[in-house]
Amino acid sequence: MKLMEIGTDEVALAEREKTTRWSSLMHIEVFFALEEEFDLRFADDEMAFAESRNDLVEIVLAALMK
């Protein structure tokens, strides 16, 4: 969310469809940053289908639990 410059009050509601700054290229920037920050590797379908901030949280948590 920091990369997309979304304010803290908007973070919880952030959805790809409704957030202008969440472009396809910003989408991959987010995943690059998440892989870097948490030292993870996401599957390509995980990257392709994340549509909201909650999806991202779930994907990261699931990866960390593995």
Next chain:
Amino acid sequence: MNLEIDKINLGLNLNDWIEIQGKLLSGQISRIQMSDLLKCSIDLNITRTKNIRIWRNFAVEPMEIAFRVLGLYWDISYNLKFMGYDDSFSFTEITTEARSDEIEIIMVDRSHYKFSVEDFDVWLQAREEHLAEISQNKVVTVVVDEEITIRVLGNEVARILPDVSSESHFDLRYERTTGSRLTPRTHFLIARELSTTWIPSFFIPPRKLIAVDLDYTLHEGVLGELLNEVHVNDDFCSLQDELVVAKNRGFMLAIITKNDRGDVLDLLKNHPLYRLRESDFVAIEASWDSKQNAMARILEKTRINEEAVLFIDDNPIELLQMKATYSKMGVVSAIDGPAVACQSLSSVPGYRSQSGDTLGETRILDIQSNEQRAALIENGLMSYYQTAKPIFGVSVGDLDELERLVDLGKRSNQFNLTLSRLDEASYKSIDSLWVSLSLKDQFSDSGIIGGLVIEKSGINLCTVQELFLSCRVLGRGLETSLICQGILHGMNVFNVDSVVVPWVIGPRNEPAISWLTSSFLNEAPVSSGSVTMLEGQIRQLSEPPQGVKVEVTGRD
């Protein structure tokens, strides 16, 4: 400058700028940190802004953040414009709009094509030439294949290899989401090559000298009376090897260290693992004086500008003070060790992109001989002329010397009257001729040290299109007669009585303007202009001092 507060590049103060160097240039800064650095740069006054247009057949946007941050680190603001995806690279989006797109980048993923290697090369070269022609801009190409290669103006200049820790540049997980199979690390490596080396090669003045510290920079330990207190492991060897390569590419080397001179000379002579020897250095400043003062002496001795110097040191205070004193000097931090310093050195604009001065050895010998010349000149210029017996060389239209002249003309900054930076085609144009100037004396043969391009511009008139001289030959009282010998012989070839000598006032060519004022003008010019000189005036000024000979070859 307040070292703690004043903001420089990337919105950092000087201390933070130096501290971040190793991590940033080696790619150890996270994308979020880079994003934060970009935001801090928004309000800064960047002195260099370059517009770049990127033509591509795959997604390259992920490299934008690193491209821009690395550029801003070196005070270059890149405006990147990404054109549409086009496997044909037909460049149909070029219009006659006013936007000045100064540099064109082609990024091509070769896997999209079924060409043979040979056919692909031919096709790509044709696309590069077409883009250069229709845009009138310089073209850099990145070819993504099993290896990644970079081409500048159609010539391969670099290959990007994967890091030792990676097996490949590619991770096919990303292709579905990004349209690019490149890993984030590869995006960074490409961005670093382009933004710090190959794009700046078009506008950053050439670096000419590397000044390096000793203790904990070139070796581990503090140099004392015993050589075995100094250790040179593989990483220090690698940095020393890099400097040897740099010297062979034409860089001058200097040492700046707070040590006893005798101990330093002993080290260079006798340490069994040292790659560098005393003869590799044009200057060895080993004293307890400040390093800034030592640097001042080196700049004086070599007659080069601070912008042409790279300074390497492991001590953050020394780096800080040097950069604060010489703001245009490149500083390379060895704080994080020699391996990181080596990497940082390779990412300083103006370092790797230099083609190398094939007469670097000549230049070094020349500078080393300057001390002997200076000793004679102290007793008066006649003393120097009678003892050293200098000989001018004036060569008109010699094809063998053309490449050297063109290169010298592009490198000369301080004694360059017109700043034309002509290419070879301009030298060879139908109404022009080139004159190379050389100089030797009993101490050394300086080789070609200057040149002129003169164009027939009227029935009884010619015009100097290019005039430059290497600063290392200044101070011997020979510039005026040498240059006028060149102009005179050019006028003789064209059989004209008058010559127009233009000048451009640039940021660094004060020595040329100063010479022009003392030789041709009544007062110092305040703006660019030209002066017309007659054949008789030039002939008079071309007379060499007593004891100096002239050798003329070529057309006359």
